[in-house]
Amino acid sequence: MTASLPELVTGALVLAGAFFFLAGTAGLLRFPDVYCRLHALTKADNLGLGLISLGLALQAPNWTSRVQILLIWLLALAAAATICHLLARSSLREGVPAVGVDTEVNP
Amino acid sequence: MRRISLVWLLVFALVWIVLAAPRYDAWVAGGIAVLTGVILHTGLGGRQGARITLRGLMGFVPFFLNQSVRGGLDVAFRALHPTRPLDPTFTPYRTGLPEGPSRIFFVNCISLLPGTFSAQFHDRDLRVHLLTDDAEGARKLETLERKVAGLFGVRLEVPEGGTPADSDSSATRNERHG
Incomplete structure (x- = not known):
């Protein structure tokens, strides 16, 4: 069984994407506070999803599917940035302590 | 009262069409999502224009x-x-x-x-x-x-x-x- 070049590229991109999801999860478990964990989730997962999307777009049957995949990635980015901001803001309001920062009164 | 923007209604509907591609029976969920999107967008003051070149x-x-x-x-x-x-x-x-x-x-x-x-x-x-x-x-x-x-x-x-x-x-x- 042989794989064509696009299939190999797709495989590599999807694997790379999976690696970033794994790294993001490692950050979620290992980082010391909620604020640092948000970095791990937003950045690593966005890149992971981006790579997986790119890999799948190469295999997509038509341009409608490619636009669909791009749109899903963009919507996920927008959702991640918004949710990250909301979680951080409510954590600050609740006074959740941050590592390396004097707990100060929020503006 | 703010008026619902027809342009944004079309934009959100287009997003749904692309996402749900051939599943036209998905319009029950899609209709609710699109309407909610437009109402929220209008309510949150999203009518200021943006010109992206x-x-x-x-x-x-x-x-x-x-x-x-x-x-x-x-x-x-x-x-x-x-x-x-x-x-x-x-x-x-x-x-x-x-x-x-x-x-x-x-x-x-x-x-x-x-x-x-x-x-x-x-x-x-x-x-x-x-x-x-x-x-x-x-x-x-x-x-x-x-x-x-x-x-x-x-x-x-x-x-x-x-x-x-x-x-x-x-x-x-x-x-x-x-």
Whole structure:
């Protein structure tokens, strides 16, 4: 069984994407506070999803599917940035302590 | 009362059509989602126009993709590194972007840049969380701010680097421009 070049590229991109999801999860478990964990989730997962999307777009049957995949990635980015901001803001309001920062009164 | 924008109704409907492609029976969920989207968009004051130029887009997209890759690599490295190298802090930042879509876009993009996310913002003043406390943080934000200004074709109203820390000088600059 042989794989064509696009299939190999797709495989590599999807694997790379999976690696970033794994790294993001490692950050979620290992980082010391909620604020640092948000970095791990937003950045690593966005890149992971981006790579997986790119890999799948190469295999997509038509341009409608490619636009669909791009749109899903963009919507996920927008959702991640918004949710990250909301979680951080409510954590600050609740006074959740941050590592390396004097707990100060929020503006 | 604000009026529902027909243009945005079409935009949201188009998004749904692309997402749900051939499943026209999905319009029950889609209709609810599209209507909710338009109502929220109108209610939250999303009717201010935004002009994104093709030239601005061509300047922004490569920058954004490059930064996304760096951001992912950076955080993956820190997460998997045995010593977990972090030096987190919060920093204030005052944006010169005018109120409206460009400022909201900027605040969201901060969270996708390497090592930064926006934790709070009120008017012009942002509170940004940095994964590593270094001098680069503010400079990266200024670069992003310039790129966003270019994307939306707006002018920065405060000279770059103005932070609440030097609010006196920022205030005078604001007056001169405003």
